[in-house]
Amino acid sequence: MINSIFEAILQILSSPLSRREHGYDAVVLLALLVNYRKYESVNPYIVKLSIVDDEATLNGMGLVIAQALSEYNRQYKDKEEEHQTGFFSALTNMVSKEAVTNEAILLALYEAVHLNRNFITVLAQSHPEMGLMTTPTSPVPTTPVTPLGTTPPSSDDLMVEFIVTHMMKEFPMDLYVRCIQIVHKLLCYQKKCRVRLHYTWRELWSALINLLKFLMSNETVLLAKHNIFTLALMVVNLFNMFITYGDTFLPTPSSYDELYYEIIRMHQNFDNLYSMVLRLSTNAGQWKEPASKVTHALVNIRAIINHFNPKIESYAAVNHISQLSEDQVLEVVRSNYDTLTLKLQDGLDQYERYSEQHKEATFFKELVRSISINVRKNLAFNTLSQELLLKEFSTIS
Numbered sequence: 479m480i481n482s483i484f485e486a487i488l489q490i491l492s493s494p495l496s497r498r499e500h501g502y503d504a505v506v507l508l509a510l511l512v513n514y515r516k517y518e519s520v521n522p523y524i525v526k527l528s529i530v531d532d533e534a535t536l537n538g539m540g541l542v543i544a545q546a547l548s549e550y551n552r553q554y555k556d557k558e559e560e561h562q563t564g565f566f567s568a569l570t571n572m573v574s575k576e577a578v579t580n581e582a583i584l585l586a587l588y589e590a591v592h593l594n595r596n597f598i599t600v601l602a603q604s605h606p607e608m609g610l611m612t613t614p615t616s617p618v619p620t621t622p623v624t625p626l627g628t629t630p631p632s633s634d635d636l637m638v639e640f641i642v643t644h645m646m647k648e649f650p651m652d653l654y655v656r657c658i659q660i661v662h663k664l665l666c667y668q669k670k671c672r673v674r675l676h677y678t679w680r681e682l683w684s685a686l687i688n689l690l691k692f693l694m695s696n697e698t699v700l701l702a703k704h705n706i707f708t709l710a711l712m713v714v715n716l717f718n719m720f721i722t723y724g725d726t727f728l729p730t731p732s733s734y735d736e737l738y739y740e741i742i743r744m745h746q747n748f749d750n751l752y753s754m755v756l757r758l759s760t761n762a763g764q765w766k767e768p769a770s771k772v773t774h775a776l777v778n779i780r781a782i783i784n785h786f787n788p789k790i791e792s793y794a795a796v797n798h799i800s801q802l803s804e805d806q807v808l809e810v811v812r813s814n815y816d817t818l819t820l821k822l823q824d825g826l827d828q829y830e831r832y833s834e835q836h837k838e839a840t841f842f843k844e845l846v847r848s849i850s851i852n853v854r855k856n857l858a859f860n861t862l863s864q865e866l867l868l869k870e871f872s873t874i875s
Contacts, residue, residue: 484511484526491538501542502583506853509586512593513846517839528593536600539590546583582849592834634677637661641685645692651704654689658712659829665719666827668727676729683720683740686713691747694754707758707768710751714775717741719826721778738782738811739804742790745783752776778820785818786811 490496490504497504511523530536590597637657644650661682668675690713693706700706724734741748751772758769793810794802802810834842 482522482526484508484523488530488532488535491542492532492535493538497538497542501538502546505539505542505546505586506582506849509582509589510846510850510853512589513585513842517835517843524593527589530594531596533600536590536594536597539586539597540601543583543587543590547580547587550580550583581845582853585845585849632675632677633660633664634675634682638681638685641689645689647696647699649696649700649704651706651709654709655712658709658716662712662716662719663829665716665723665727666829669719669723669827672726674727674729679720679728679733680736680740683717683737686716687740687744687747689713690751694747694750697754701765705765705768707755707765707772710755711768711772711775714751714772714779715826718775718778718823721782721820722823722826732808735808735811738786739808741779741782742786742807742811745787748776748779748783752780775823778823781820782818786814789814 487504487508490500508523508527512521512527514521514523516524591601637660640653640657644653667673690710693700693710697706720728720737724737725731728734728737755769755772755776758765759767759773790802790807790810793806794800799806
């Protein structure tokens with residue numbers, strides 16, 4: 479830290495020529511320097527990165543990160559399309575996935591967004607330079623973090639994909655909590671700004687209900703390791719957010735009707751959840767208080783179920799229909815809103831602001847350690863350009 483190379487890194491990122499040769503390495507190096515003992519002492523790289531306002535430099539950093547992630551996804555797509563089989567192919571894929579990761583470039587993106595507000599503005603307004611798609615001197619990741627498709631996935635798509643693909647006995651509770659927090663913050667932003675996002679919300683509702691079903695089905699196994707009621711409460715409150723404020727951010731009135739339809743259609747899951755938390759909240763034990771919170775949070779969902787189910791059954795009986803269609807159920811819902819009574823719930827649009835210090839320190843220490851090991855392992859000292867770059871860095875005073 480005595481001899482700062484911060485300005486040299488910025489110069490590399492601002493120049494198209496040097497960025498082609500050393501951009502990837504420069505961004506990864508900057509990410510590591512920013513994280514060097516940042517919890518034990520004042521790190522000058524954090525301060526310097528936070529005040530960078532040169533558009534060419536910030537745009538260059540964004541281009542390097544975007545290109546690395548694009549190449550990362552392209553390589554994954556190519557692997558998926560190969561349709562190779564056999565032991566050798568499986569072994570090759572396994573080794574290649576172990577050899578490189580995308581942790582470093584994602585850490586760089588995180589630090590740039592977290593520390594520098596100017597970077598967010600430049601990133602949002604910039605366009606990729608198509609002529610700069612070159613292979614970086616350091617290995618580029620080969621495993622995707624986002625699903626590939628014909629249209630760019632939204633943050634909600636990514637959260638839904640995570641929810642439905644990680645329900646396992648080795649349950650990643652921390653990641654699920656973060657996932658639900660992201661969805662909650664997006665909804666809070668939509669409510670605050672009255673943004674009506676045209677999104678297939680049913681996919682999210684279905685994923686959340688399936689998550690509750692998974693928690694209930696694996697109650698014994700999961701409770702031995704986790705407080706599942708914290709997560710269950712967050713999920714229930716997402717539904718409460720839709721129920722209470724959905725008319726301000728759902729794209730159409732029919733979307734709000736569909737929310738009620740899904741709650742009614744999947745009522746058995748909510749009934750089962752209520753039975754589980756009621757059982758634990760009425761017994762003395764460590765789960766009494768967290769289970770009680772879920773019990774209280776279910777009040778409006780249960781009110782909707784108890785209000786509409788008898789009316790749906792009555793409609794079916796009067797019209798001699800054994801099983802109502804979705805349109806018929808929606809007709810019953812729309813004609814009976816006026817007699818539904820819901821309880822006003824406060825604080826649904828409030829959330830704890832993100833703070834890296836203390837809460838996330840352990841995670842970032844382990845992440846930086848992992849990245850450092852990977853960088854050392856994959857550094858190609860036999861590459862002349864890389865060797866010259868290191869010599870240049872060592873002479874800067």
